[in-house]
Amino acid sequence: MVPMPGHVPTSLAACATLAATQHGTIARAQAIAAGVSLETVRRLVRAERWRRLRPGVYGLCLPRDPTEIWRQKLFASMLWLGTGAAASHRAASIVWGLDGLESAPVELTTSGRRRASDPGLVVHRARAWRPGDITIRGAFRVTSVPKTVLDLCGVVRPSVVELAIESALRRRLTTRGQLEDALERSAVTVIGRGILRELLGDLPSSATESTLETIVWRLLVDEGLRPVRQYEVRTEDGRFVARVDFAYPAVRVAVEADGRRFHSAKADWSRDLFRSNALTSLGWVVYRVTWDDATKRPRRVAADVRALLARRARPEP
Numbered sequence: 222m223v224p225m226p227g228h229v230p231t232s233l234a235a236c237a238t239l240a241a242t243q244h245g246t247i248a249r250a251q252a253i254a255a256g257v258s259l260e261t262v263r264r265l266v267r268a269e270r271w272r273r274l275r276p277g278v279y280g281l282c283l284p285r286d287p288t289e290i291w292r293q294k295l296f297a298s299m300l301w302l303g304t305g306a307a308a309s310h311r312a313a314s315i316v317w318g319l320d321g322l323e324s325a326p327v328e329l330t331t332s333g334r335r336r337a338s339d340p341g342l343v344v345h346r347a348r349a350w351r352p353g354d355i356t357i358r359g360a361f362r363v364t365s366v367p368k369t370v371l372d373l374c375g376v377v378r379p380s381v382v383e384l385a386i387e388s389a390l391r392r393r394l395t396t397r398g399q400l401e402d403a404l405e406r407s408a409v410t411v412i413g414r415g416i417l418r419e420l421l422g423d424l425p426s427s428a429t430e431s432t433l434e435t436i437v438w439r440l441l442v443d444e445g446l447r448p449v450r451q452y453e454v455r456t457e458d459g460r461f462v463a464r465v466d467f468a469y470p471a472v473r474v475a476v477e478a479d480g481r482r483f484h485s486a487k488a489d490w491s492r493d494l495f496r497s498n499a500l501t502s503l504g505w506v507v508y509r510v511t512w513d514d515a516t517k518r519p520r521r522v523a524a525d526v527r528a529l530l531a532r533r534a535r536p537e538p
Contacts, residue, residue, distance in 0.1 A: 232256035237281060243360055244289065244296040245282040246274060251300075275301035291315075294327050298342055299362060305332035307355045307362040309345060310376050313369040314385055316358050317394060320432045321377070321384035330364065330372075345372075351406065366395040367403035374413025380439060382413075383420055387435040390428040397424065427451040434466055434478040436515045437522075441467065441476070444523040446530070448476060454500060462499050465507070472533035475500065476526060479509040506533065 235255040240247045252262055262279075265271040271279040274297035284290045295316075299306050308316050311325035328343040332350055347354075354368045364372060366389050373382050389395045404417050423442075427450050429435045441448055452468030452475070455461055465475035500507055508529060514522050 240281040243300070244293045245280050245284060246293055246297045246300060247271075247279055247281060248300045249277040249279070252279075277301065291324075291327070294341070295329075296360060298327050298329055302329060302331045302344065303333045305350075306330070307350075307364055309364045309369065310343070310372045313364045314373060316361050316363045317366055317369060317389070319366075319369070319385040319394075320388035320435070321373075321381040365403075367399045370395075370400060371403050371407055371411065371413065371417055374416040375411070376413075379416050379420060382416065383439060384432060384435050386420060386424070387429045388432065391430060397421065425450045430466070431478060431480050433480045433510075433512055433515060437467065437476065437478045437510050440515060440519050440522060441526065444527070446523065446526055454503065454505065456503065462503065463496050465500075465505075469530055469533075472530055473503070473505045474526075474529055474533055475505055475507045477507055477509045478515070479511050 232252075232255050236247050236252050236257060239251060239255065249259075249262055253259065262271070266273055266279065271281060272283070274280045274294065278297045278300045280293060280297065284293055295308055295312055299308065306329050307313075308328070309330035310328045311322055312328040314322050315325045326343045327341060328345070330345040330347050332347045353365055355362055356365050357363070363369070370382065370385055370389065373385055386400065390397065400417070401421060404414065404421065407414055429438055429450065438448075438450065448467035448469055450467060451464060452470065453461060453464050454468070454475075466478050467476040468474070497507060506529065508526060510522055
């Protein structure tokens with residue numbers, strides 16, 4: 222059969238359009254379905270117009286951004302593994318934009334039989350996917366947030382999982398009930414199951430409002446200085462004054478995770494000043510913790526808070 226004039230360019234244009242929705246990748250089967258012959262595919266690869274990313278999977282563009290390079294590799298691996306594969310574990314955490322990880326390996330879970338031998342690819346096996354385990358996020362098939370959190374428990378530190386949980390709840394990507402349901406539905410042999418149960422058991426009802434808050438919370442709890450989260454300070458007649466990140470109401474000490482940039486807007490600065498004055502007028506002391514304080518000087522922060530609580534607990538002469 223002789224191709225019609227312009228048939229191949231039209232087919233190639235269709236491939237380019239499809240690849241644009243797949244982070245610049247296309248599978249050989251997709252190209253053939255679009256009307257490109259196998260010989261044309263081989264010719265494009267030899268001419269280095271298409272780059273071989275995985276067996277039977279090609280890249281039609283070369284991204285410059287490191288994040289997009291990673292996403293292209295992840296999508297190419299997903300195409301190679303087939304319809305039973307989804308981004309999971311650390312890769313799924315990055316796709317969802319959860320806190321805790323800045324980078325991740327190309328990591329997927331598949332219910333298929335294809336085996337991976339590439340050291341740059343981590344593939345987990347699933348006998349079968351449960352309903353609700355997989356969803357779509359952007360262009361990716363990806364494990365749901367509850368499933369991702371459960372999987373994370375088996376491959377990263379609990380502190381990283383805690384950051385992921387707090388950010389997922391804060392952004393309303395999941396609920397505590399959905400996390401608990403994923404835990405209960407999981408097999409008893411799942412690695413990290415106990416970690417998630419412990420984290421959920423220690424989780425207050427109110428979520429933190431930033432990554433820094435979560436870090437400060439964990440710092441204080443680990444030092445035996447567990448505060449009340451998102452505490453509302455009110456006057457004796459019940460009038461609302463302020464909500465503080467962490468509070469020790471008995472001694473009127475508040476700890477604030479100060480994530481503001483050095484140059485705040487004038488209106489924000491004025492509002493914060495009014496708020497601080499209102500707390501001071503009610504006898505509260507506010508201790509502020511910056512990102513550098515929490516990440517570089519955690520012991521100093523803990524010592525300061527402990528000393529402040531001790532001073533406030535002593536009766537006045």
